[in-house]
Amino acid sequence: MNKYIPTIGIEVHIQVKTETKIFCRCSTNFGDNPNSHICPICTGMPGVMPSINDKVVDLAIKAALALNCNINEISSFARKNYFYPDLPKGYQITQFKYPIAENGYIKLKSGKKIRIGRLHIEEDTGKFIHDKEHESLLDLNRAGVPLIEIVTEPDVSNADEAIEYLKKLRLIIRYCDVSDANMEKGQMRAEPNISIRKDERDDLGVKTEIKNLNSFKAVFKGINSEIKRQSEIIDNNGTIVSTTMLFNEKEQKVAPMRKKETAGDYRYFPEPDLPNLKVLKNRIENIRNEIPELPNNKMKRFKRIFGLREEDIEILISTRELSDFYEHSMEGIKDTQKATNFFIKEFLSLLNKYEINAEEVNFTPEYMKELMQLIENGQINLNAAAKVLDVMQKTGNNPNKIVKELGLEQTGNEEDIKEIVVSVISENREEAERYRNGEEKLFGFLVGQVMKKSKGKADPVIVNKMIKEIL
Amino acid sequence: MNSRIINEKYRNGELTPPQMLDNIYKDIEKNDLNDFITLTKNIAYEEAERSLKRIKNNKTISPIDGIPISIKDNFAVKNTRMTCASHILEDFISPYNATVVKKIREAGGIIVGKTNMDEFAMGSSTENSCFGSSINPVNKDIVPGGSSGGSAVSVKAGHAAISLGSDTGGSVRQPAAFCSVFGFKPTYGVVSRYGLTAFSSSLDTVGIIGSNIEDVTNMFNTIKGIDEYDSTLRNIEEIDKNRKVIIGFVNNIDGLDEAILNVYREKRRIIEKSGIKTRDINIEHLPESIAVYQIISMCESSSNLARYDGIKYGLQIKEAETMKDIYSKVRGIGFGKEVKRRIMTGTYFLSYKNAMYYEISKKMRKQIYENMKKVFKEVDYILMPSTLNLPFKRGERMNDPLKMHLSDSLTAFCNLADLPAINIPAGIYNELPVGIQLIGNSFDDINLLKEAENIEKIWSQE
Numbered sequence: 001m002n003k004y005i006p007t008i009g010i011e012v013h014i015q016v017k018t019e020t021k022i023f024c025r026c027s028t029n030f031g032d033n034p035n036s037h038i039c040p041i042c043t044g045m046p047g048v049m050p051s052i053n054d055k056v057v058d059l060a061i062k063a064a065l066a067l068n069c070n071i072n073e074i075s076s077f078a079r080k081n082y083f084y085p086d087l088p089k090g091y092q093i094t095q096f097k098y099p100i101a102e103n104g105y106i107k108l109k110s111g112k113k114i115r116i117g118r119l120h121i122e123e124d125t126g127k128f129i130h131d132k133e134h135e136s137l138l139d140l141n142r143a144g145v146p147l148i149e150i151v152t153e154p155d156v157s158n159a160d161e162a163i164e165y166l167k168k169l170r171l172i173i174r175y176c177d178v179s180d181a182n183m184e185k186g187q188m189r190a191e192p193n194i195s196i197r198k199d200e201r202d203d204l205g206v207k208t209e210i211k212n213l214n215s216f217k218a219v220f221k222g223i224n225s226e227i228k229r230q231s232e233i234i235d236n237n238g239t240i241v242s243t244t245m246l247f248n249e250k251e252q253k254v255a256p257m258r259k260k261e262t263a264g265d266y267r268y269f270p271e272p273d274l275p276n277l278k279v280l281k282n283r284i285e286n287i288r289n290e291i292p293e294l295p296n297n298k299m300k301r302f303k304r305i306f307g308l309r310e311e312d313i314e315i316l317i318s319t320r321e322l323s324d325f326y327e328h329s330m331e332g333i334k335d336t337q338k339a340t341n342f343f344i345k346e347f348l349s350l351l352n353k354y355e356i357n358a359e360e361v362n363f364t365p366e367y368m369k370e371l372m373q374l375i376e377n378g379q380i381n382l383n384a385a386a387k388v389l390d391v392m393q394k395t396g397n398n399p400n401k402i403v404k405e406l407g408l409e410q411t412g413n414e415e416d417i418k419e420i421v422v423s424v425i426s427e428n429r430e431e432a433e434r435y436r437n438g439e440e441k442l443f444g445f446l447v448g449q450v451m452k453k454s455k456g457k458a459d460p461v462i463v464n465k466m467i468k469e470i471l
Numbered sequence: 472m473n474s475r476i477i478n479e480k481y482r483n484g485e486l487t488p489p490q491m492l493d494n495i496y497k498d499i500e501k502n503d504l505n506d507f508i509t510l511t512k513n514i515a516y517e518e519a520e521r522s523l524k525r526i527k528n529n530k531t532i533s534p535i536d537g538i539p540i541s542i543k544d545n546f547a548v549k550n551t552r553m554t555c556a557s558h559i560l561e562d563f564i565s566p567y568n569a570t571v572v573k574k575i576r577e578a579g580g581i582i583v584g585k586t587n588m589d590e591f592a593m594g595s596s597t598e599n600s601c602f603g604s605s606i607n608p609v610n611k612d613i614v615p616g617g618s619s620g621g622s623a624v625s626v627k628a629g630h631a632a633i634s635l636g637s638d639t640g641g642s643v644r645q646p647a648a649f650c651s652v653f654g655f656k657p658t659y660g661v662v663s664r665y666g667l668t669a670f671s672s673s674l675d676t677v678g679i680i681g682s683n684i685e686d687v688t689n690m691f692n693t694i695k696g697i698d699e700y701d702s703t704l705r706n707i708e709e710i711d712k713n714r715k716v717i718i719g720f721v722n723n724i725d726g727l728d729e730a731i732l733n734v735y736r737e738k739r740r741i742i743e744k745s746g747i748k749t750r751d752i753n754i755e756h757l758p759e760s761i762a763v764y765q766i767i768s769m770c771e772s773s774s775n776l777a778r779y780d781g782i783k784y785g786l787q788i789k790e791a792e793t794m795k796d797i798y799s800k801v802r803g804i805g806f807g808k809e810v811k812r813r814i815m816t817g818t819y820f821l822s823y824k825n826a827m828y829y830e831i832s833k834k835m836r837k838q839i840y841e842n843m844k845k846v847f848k849e850v851d852y853i854l855m856p857s858t859l860n861l862p863f864k865r866g867e868r869m870n871d872p873l874k875m876h877l878s879d880s881l882t883a884f885c886n887l888a889d890l891p892a893i894n895i896p897a898g899i900y901n902e903l904p905v906g907i908q909l910i911g912n913s914f915d916d917i918n919l920l921k922e923a924e925n926i927e928k929i930w931s932q933e
Binding site: 040043044045046047048049050051052079081083084085088089090091138264265267268269272273274275 | 546
């Protein structure tokens, strides 16, 4: 496989999060009964006309700005003509010659920029479902759901870069609240196009496009399987044909679907029913002001103020809500690494346990901050803190109150701890003896017994010191 | 039929809206000119009763309250059949109202029926209707013109006071000329197209046919104005004219019938005699305008008619093997010859390298538009014949599509240049009506209608 240099470009379709469809007022709600969100406009009845949903334009501009694109103050719509039952009008309204935005990029970890050639607005198709043998069903709920299409230049070198690009793109889109960009729900769809060549100096090879990739894993496997397929063809002196490839979920590989269409097949022409889309400068500036701090900047800032490892920050910024929650909880905390470790370990397992997102927990970041302070001041130990956190989720109560109610204040009093240590040793003479004789692993057992007896209140540092001293 | 007279009779108690409907439907039955595809009796009588109450209480809501109106069968009327005179939509019931239909009903207008037309508004004689052509009440041997032939016939025959048609390249003005009535095509972007079945979306306009200017004007005032469902619209106001009106006349119209030329000269003489200033003008690219019109309209129609695929509504074919088989059978059986011809030609002109013809046509259109803007710096209106030829005989051009296409020669450039224009009946000679159109500058529709009224008065006083 290394014999050839792959060149990859990626087209991504993202469903934009609006209440209503792009050209009519039907709901965009996903998962309702088939054909429950349809009207004369989105079903292509004779005589209907589209009128643009301004919210779609706003969100497209927002995404474009977050992706470092230039916004075209005048763009326009075009018709892409083809026949398929899921396309009610027999054409898709999209942007062709004049997209709303151009020339953006996403920067990868390595510093490499993946250039974004264009970002444009278009409408989604319905769903044509082959239910049983000899029976096909048409659901037009999705017809007219707004999409943005984001097209890269052929800057992606391999499947790893493709995945990194897509994950970064998804994160930015989610930060801006343009879409939930859930690939499994079809809210984000990636179509990589791939060509290979022997040498950097050669012209780009003939490219193929892969469709039906519903997960990052599928994108990764699809790209690699297509590079392999093309390599084998070239190895055997064959020629690559411009094809649309379909990813087979079961076999985890690609197979040719049809000859790839060219623009000429689609008979594009300007959409006469929609005037040019004019975007005023102050509209762009207003939207620019709504864009939150983006992941790359947040990464830099967290590194600077909290001095954390990149891997930790990546987890913390994986959603905007989590990063905000984290940042709020950390106010005034000095031992940031210790607090962060606790946050990543315990807060995230809490989210996992209750299957919720950061914005859905039962308590405010303010309470989390108070809990962090209790740890930092040595008032409770980490075990107790984890317990408190769980109670906070269950009751929504203030951590100070919970600590008092459960009597979890940490004991730092050496005399008290010594008393417990002595009693634990006397109750576990055999284990104490074996430890003394070199069975190091029993140390942990003894510590555990002391903590248990202290109901978790003993300061583990003192416990450690005390056991070593006595034994 | 004249609204003013009908209104007077309503007020005097000589006539009621339901009685008027009785008369109309009786006459349609007795004197069947095939001007209607569907009669909307239920809706009509309901509206008539409501209108009658308002008349009795002296609370009529508009000049068209209680007035019988016919609507071309390419406009959507809720719960009513809309066929576009095509087999493919023969059983299609519209689930919604066109904006213009909604406005007419809100103004108390009574919709008596849906009128005959050329299939999907493609044609100039109403002979491309899957229901057969309509009969011209002026002369039964000649075609009524098209594509809004049924609308023109219904007004001429007194089956409606006013009719809505559609004008993409002359489809309101040409049948108005052939049936000797008024036919007005407003500026593109002044009347909502929402609910008008699209033929060529950048050229389609909602047109009005009436027996007098007052009716046309009242209808125009009812239906114009912005609409949330059509984003290509703007509101218009009366434009101040700060000079004495100058009317342009076009010399050397290639291929103009001599009889029409004589009428045209005579009408000019009368106008000059009345003291109105005239000037000779030249319309550049008039001969090429018909080709430009054909290419643009066919390209757009090939896309607009793609939705008729037998999947969602309309003609269904169950005996088919594959998707492609369904498409070709439904469209093969559903569409008539002329519609297929235009879809295929339009598809050709948009595909691959042929798209350059479409691009050139768009450039030519822009050129024609700019030229007309220059002309309207010199004159306020243009008067010129609506057609090159006198009305032709039934069947005469059915096997000569190129000649049929030339029927729009003098009208299509107004659609290309977004100009308002109105056919004014200029007399009937040897049982053959002649129409002359008054053309105005874009968005000067209100003045245009006033000037048309003035000209008609001058001609009728002679």
